[in-house]
Amino acid sequence: MNANEITVAATGLTKRFGPLTAVDGLDLAVRRGEIFGLVGPDGAGKTTALRMFAAVMAPDAGRVSVGGVDVVAEPERVRERISYMPQRFGLYEDLTVDENIRFYAELFAVPRRLREQRAARLLAASSMERFRKRLAGQLSGGMKQKLGLACALVHAPSIVLLDEPTTGVDPLSRREFWQILYGLRAEGVTLLISTAYLDEAERCDRLALLHGGRMLYCDTPAALRARMPGALAEFATPAPRQLRDALQGRAGVLGVLLVGNGVHVHLDQAGRLAELERQLRDSGVPCDGARLVPPSIEDLFVALLGGAGTQP
Amino acid sequence: MLERIWHILVKEFLQIRRDRWARFRLLVPPLLQVLVFGYAATFEVFGVATAVLDLDHSQESRALVAAFAHNPHFGIVRMAASQREAEAAIDDSSAAVAIVVHAGFAAALRKGQPAPLQVLVDGTNSNSALIALGYVGAIVDTYSQAYQNDLLGRINPKLARTLVQIRLDERPWYNTSLNSRWFFVPGVIATITLIMVVNLTAFAVVREREMGTLEQLMVTPIRPFELIVGKTIPFFCIGLALMTAVTLTGTLWFRVPFRGNPLVLLLGTSLYLLSTLSLGLTISTLCKTQQQAFATNFFLVNPLFILSGFSFPIASMPAFLQWLTYANPVRYFIVIIRAVFLKGVGVAVLAPQLLALAAIGAVLMGVATLRFRKSLD
Numbered sequence: 001m002n003a004n005e006i007t008v009a010a011t012g013l014t015k016r017f018g019p020l021t022a023v024d025g026l027d028l029a030v031r032r033g034e035i036f037g038l039v040g041p042d043g044a045g046k047t048t049a050l051r052m053f054a055a056v057m058a059p060d061a062g063r064v065s066v067g068g069v070d071v072v073a074e075p076e077r078v079r080e081r082i083s084y085m086p087q088r089f090g091l092y093e094d095l096t097v098d099e100n101i102r103f104y105a106e107l108f109a110v111p112r113r114l115r116e117q118r119a120a121r122l123l124a125a126s127s128m129e130r131f132r133k134r135l136a137g138q139l140s141g142g143m144k145q146k147l148g149l150a151c152a153l154v155h156a157p158s159i160v161l162l163d164e165p166t167t168g169v170d171p172l173s174r175r176e177f178w179q180i181l182y183g184l185r186a187e188g189v190t191l192l193i194s195t196a197y198l199d200e201a202e203r204c205d206r207l208a209l210l211h212g213g214r215m216l217y218c219d220t221p222a223a224l225r226a227r228m229p230g231a232l233a234e235f236a237t238p239a240p241r242q243l244r245d246a247l248q249g250r251a252g253v254l255g256v257l258l259v260g261n262g263v264h265v266h267l268d269q270a271g272r273l274a275e276l277e278r279q280l281r282d283s284g285v286p287c288d289g290a291r292l293v294p295p296s297i298e299d300l301f302v303a304l305l306g307g308a309g310t311q312p
Numbered sequence: 313m314l315e316r317i318w319h320i321l322v323k324e325f326l327q328i329r330r331d332r333w334a335r336f337r338l339l340v341p342p343l344l345q346v347l348v349f350g351y352a353a354t355f356e357v358f359g360v361a362t363a364v365l366d367l368d369h370s371q372e373s374r375a376l377v378a379a380f381a382h383n384p385h386f387g388i389v390r391m392a393a394s395q396r397e398a399e400a401a402i403d404d405s406s407a408a409v410a411i412v413v414h415a416g417f418a419a420a421l422r423k424g425q426p427a428p429l430q431v432l433v434d435g436t437n438s439n440s441a442l443i444a445l446g447y448v449g450a451i452v453d454t455y456s457q458a459y460q461n462d463l464l465g466r467i468n469p470k471l472a473r474t475l476v477q478i479r480l481d482e483r484p485w486y487n488t489s490l491n492s493r494w495f496f497v498p499g500v501i502a503t504i505t506l507i508m509v510v511n512l513t514a515f516a517v518v519r520e521r522e523m524g525t526l527e528q529l530m531v532t533p534i535r536p537f538e539l540i541v542g543k544t545i546p547f548f549c550i551g552l553a554l555m556t557a558v559t560l561t562g563t564l565w566f567r568v569p570f571r572g573n574p575l576v577l578l579l580g581t582s583l584y585l586l587s588t589l590s591l592g593l594t595i596s597t598l599c600k601t602q603q604q605a606f607a608t609n610f611f612l613v614n615p616l617f618i619l620s621g622f623s624f625p626i627a628s629m630p631a632f633l634q635w636l637t638y639a640n641p642v643r644y645f646i647v648i649i650r651a652v653f654l655k656g657v658g659v660a661v662l663a664p665q666l667l668a669l670a671a672i673g674a675v676l677m678g679v680a681t682l683r684f685r686k687s688l689d
């Protein structure tokens with residue numbers, strides 16, 4: 001088993017819906033045992049791409065192989081080794097947590113003992129043991145996602161495709177979610193995950209940035225950040241909106257983004273910072289200081305796409 | 313393969329069992345419908361509210377009025393004193409029929425001239441009006457026949473005795489008294505089963521699509537065919553149970569005779585369920601939401617009902633519609649179920665209908681399976 005072995009590969013993958021090209025010539029190679037992130041704004045083509053990897057949608061052009069199997073030629077063989085969790089996981093709301101897990105386990109012919117072991121472990125990892133007898137329809141949105149993950153993992157797949165699995169999940173549950181994913185990676189499972197949360201993208205081993213069906217960049221988060229032209233400065237301020245308005249359009253300012261603890265300003269070069277601070281002081285906008293910071297994926301995304309459709 | 317079908321089956325029954333409303337929804341409305349239809353759906357009219365105006369006051373006119381009074385189809389509610397009163401009775405709906413014997417009725421009869429009799433009918437319900445008019449005609453015919461014979465007997469008894477008469481001997485087979493309840497109840501059973509089974513199946517699959525579970529099932533090793541079989545078997549069982557319950561209501565409560573072999577009915581019902589289940593499945597592959605499925609069912613079930621020969625004779629439809637009825641499973645099952653109930657015929661006689669149902673079921677099932685495969689694209 002080679003650590004650099006490619007388990008999910010696409011070349012020239014294309015899908016059209018009428019005049020719209022949802023996925024446009026996508027080339028992708030995911031290595032065994034890595035967490036690979038598909039990142040992009042709404043409508044970027046993440047779901048469509050994952051559906052083609054999961055063999056639930058046929059591509060119009062290009063090739064896809066998963067685990068060495070040609071997806072178009074042998075969809076049934078692909079299904080046995082992958083797990084695919086759609087954006088909205090299909091739970092039977094009138095069945096209990098246990099019954100849902102059991103149903104999916106049985107379809108994959110998981111032996112009863114193994115099923116019970118895995119269910120217990122997965123439910124414990126997501127703090128759901130207490131709800132095993134509860135109807136899925138009565139779970140909160142985050143718990144539904146966690147149950148979906150448990151159902152998707154109960155047959156111990158070696159390749160896992162997750163479409164925005166943490167949408168609607170509270171921060172605590174998201175941490176649990178990622179612990180489970182890291183655990184899987186440690187076991188050698190390959191994970192291909194789409195997300196619209198850019199802070200989550202940082203947790204991936206490698207990322208592909210999708211926009212309008214095309215892949216713009218594909219690299220590790222660190223390497224992607226290093227690609228950011230210019231420099232990023234963080235301004236601490238009690239009046240972020242006022243500061244944003246004051247900075248926008250000034251010489252050397254390429255973009256301004258509100259973040260949790262202030263304002264991120266994308267500069268064409270690091271040397272501009274001192275000059276900007278002085279200008280701010282003169283204009284009387286409250287500012288508690290500024291410093292250069294390493295860019296986040298979100299900053300990068302905004303710099304690359306001009307902020308089109310990203311979520312905070 | 314069998315195990316996977318079994319797992320789907322278990323899940324389906326679990327879901328049905330969990331659904332507290334299901335048991336109620338599945339059984340009570342169909343039985344209620346049979347009861348309502350059994351009592352309400354009849355072509356016969358009894359005790360039609362009748363107003364009578366006798367302006368002749370003769371022995372003949374009184375005899376005619378008596379003929380109406382003794383007939384169970386009519387109930388005389390008013391003896392009017394004037395034409396205006398008789399018409400008012402129709403206008404205010406207190407009577408549906410008014411019979412007016414004009415002065416000179418008896419005189420005309422005695423002279424051997426046509427004697428006029430005026431009948432006013434409330435045409436707002438043209439159906440019962442027509443039926444009532446038919447009864448009026450029959451009573452008047454009988455009356456004039458008797459009068460002629462009577463007259464002839466008095467003038468020339470010898471000739472009267474040699475007079476040849478044709479008497480129409482109506483004896484409808486299988487339903488000797490033309491009991492319309494016998495005619496209706498089997499048909500009602502067919503249509504109720506159609507509505508229930510098509511709806512249940514279509515909704516069950518569309519719900520999976522709507523909930524997103526269908527996309528999930530597609531990435532499990534289950535094949536479309538296995539999924540279809542697993543999802544339809546429960547509704548097949550429900551359909552059979554429904555048929556049994558409704559048939560028992562028809563035979564035990566409404567005393568509709570059951571002259572045939574229950575096994576023939578079981579065979580016919582199975583093929584009928586196959587074709588209606590497949591129809592429901594086909595609808596479900598065409599619809600993305602339960603609302604669409606509801607609308608589609610609504611548009612389909614009514615024509616199927618009208619074009620089934622259940623209440624409107626197929627032979628009187630335009631040729632184009634007659635052709636359409638050949639694709640209608642209800643058409644064949646109505647023949648089968650009426651024949652088994654009332655005629656007691658066997659498989660040999662019903663072979664064309666049974667084969668037609670099997671063919672429709674097979675074609676629709678094929679279409680549903682093929683479409684199912686592609687349904688995410």
Ligand SMILES: Nc1ncnc2c1ncn2[C@@H]1O[C@H](COP(=O)(O)OP(=O)(O)OP(=O)(O)O)[C@@H](O)[C@H]1O
Nearest residue numbers: 017022040041042043044045046047048049196689
């Ligand atoms: N079945 C379909 N029929 C027609 N158009 C579709 C279909 N599925 C997706 N699209 C279109 O293709 C484009 C890509 O959609 P996709 O769902 O792959 O995006 P996404 O990146 O997953 O977005 P989101 O963040 O909203 O989930 C969108 O413009 C969408 O409207």
Ligand SMILES: [Mg+2]
Nearest residue numbers: 046047048087
């Ligand atoms: Mg999506």
